[in-house]
Amino acid sequence: MLIRKPADILPSEITSKENYLKRRDFMRAGALAGGAALASPAFAAVVPDTSRMMIPGVGKSDLSTDEAPNSYEDITTYNNYYEFGTGKSDPSRYAQSFEPRPWTITVEGHAEKTGSFDFDDFIKPFALEERIYRMRCVEAWSMVIPWVGISLADVVQSFKPTSKAQYVSFETLDDKSRMPGQRRRVLAWPYREGLTIAEAMNPLSILAVGLYGEVLPNQNGAPIRLVVPWKYGFKGIKGIVKISFVEKQPHTSWNMAAAKEYGFYANVNPEVSHPRWSQARERRIGAGLFASKQETLMFNGYGEQVAHLYKGLDLRRNF
Numbered sequence: 001m002l003i004r005k006p007a008d009i010l011p012s013e014i015t016s017k018e019n020y021l022k023r024r025d026f027m028r029a030g031a032l033a034g035g036a037a038l039a040s041p042a043f044a045a046v047v048p049d050t051s052r053m054m055i056p057g058v059g060k061s062d063l064s065t066d067e068a069p070n071s072y073e074d075i076t077t078y079n080n081y082y083e084f085g086t087g088k089s090d091p092s093r094y095a096q097s098f099e100p101r102p103w104t105i106t107v108e109g110h111a112e113k114t115g116s117f118d119f120d121d122f123i124k125p126f127a128l129e130e131r132i133y134r135m136r137c138v139e140a141w142s143m144v145i146p147w148v149g150i151s152l153a154d155v156v157q158s159f160k161p162t163s164k165a166q167y168v169s170f171e172t173l174d175d176k177s178r179m180p181g182q183r184r185r186v187l188a189w190p191y192r193e194g195l196t197i198a199e200a201m202n203p204l205s206i207l208a209v210g211l212y213g214e215v216l217p218n219q220n221g222a223p224i225r226l227v228v229p230w231k232y233g234f235k236g237i238k239g240i241v242k243i244s245f246v247e248k249q250p251h252t253s254w255n256m257a258a259a260k261e262y263g264f265y266a267n268v269n270p271e272v273s274h275p276r277w278s279q280a281r282e283r284r285i286g287a288g289l290f291a292s293k294q295e296t297l298m299f300n301g302y303g304e305q306v307a308h309l310y311k312g313l314d315l316r317r318n319f
């Protein structure tokens with residue numbers, strides 16, 4: 001086998017956080033040079049193995065759930081990423097040839113520090129941590145995912161937002177040639193999301209760069225995506241290229257598409273139904289065809305950490 005799996009990589013080969021993606025590129029280049037057959041469409045499906053690289057220097061977090069994580073298979077084959085198609089298996093199929101490098105993240109708006117940064121430089125100052133989170137999609141299914149990420153609060157603080165920065169907005173890459181799903185206007189591209197500055201500063205909010213200890217697969221939002229576990233999955237914007245500190249509540253893709261169905265807050269709330277279905281229960285992906293649904297928890301079970309953010313806010317109106 002030409003391409004080695006993470007388990008076959010010796011710890012001595014793992015040098016530094018800054019080098020892990022460079023090594024991945026090296027391995028991919030090697031794989032392509034080593035077998036011309038890999039370049040043919042019939043073999044395209046095996047190429048993604050090259051991106052399965054361990055991320056070194058990942059700490060543990062006491063904010064992790066002790067529930068059993070979903071399988072790597074479930075997490076990487078049952079996805080929502082409309083830039084690669086609207087079917088659940090579309091992202092794992094059609095994002096394989098996406099190259100999440102080179103990758104530039106632009107930070108702008110009401111902050112003392114702004115600018116454009118290469119992905120590696122962007123994440124370098126921050127500690128990498130494993131965070132095992134319950135994730136709840138607005139479509140009433142859920143998973144438990146062992147993310148590798150950096151604290152969004154640390155990122156926000158490092159850019160020194162001014163008092164005018166009330167919200168943080170995020171944008172995904174906008175490039176039809178690399179994201180074939182963008183040829184159809186199923187959403188207004190680029191995909192947009194936002195948080196209040198207090199939500200962004202909450203210790204639970206992270207920018208994920210990996211899962212199961214490995215570099216983030218393309219279908220899960222490589223190279224960097226937002227994870228806010230007390231909100232419906234659509235807040236977790238993938239493939240981020242822009243972060244803006246803004247004064248007014250930003251426009252968000254799902255709210256622009258259907259304002260009556262998807263609000264800005266999108267907090268998981270079993271008591272507030274989606275106009276077309278109940279949010280009281282959820283199906284845990286991978287639990288089996290005959291497993292009964294489980295009850296959805298207020299704020300997806302993270303109320304202790306986040307309920308204070310919404311004191312005095314009518315959650316029925318601000319859904």
Ligand SMILES: Nc1nc2c(c(=O)[nH]1)N[C@H]1C(S)=C(S)[C@@H](COP(=O)(O)O)O[C@H]1N2
Nearest residue numbers: 079080081082172191220233234236237238
């Ligand atoms: N750019 C972008 N980000 C996105 C989406 C999308 O279509 N485009 N889908 C969202 C939705 S609806 C969900 S449920 C989560 C799914 O994340 P996962 O596939 O890693 O589980 O990604 C979110 N982030």
Ligand SMILES: [Mo]
Nearest residue numbers: 137138233234
């Ligand atoms: Mo979702």
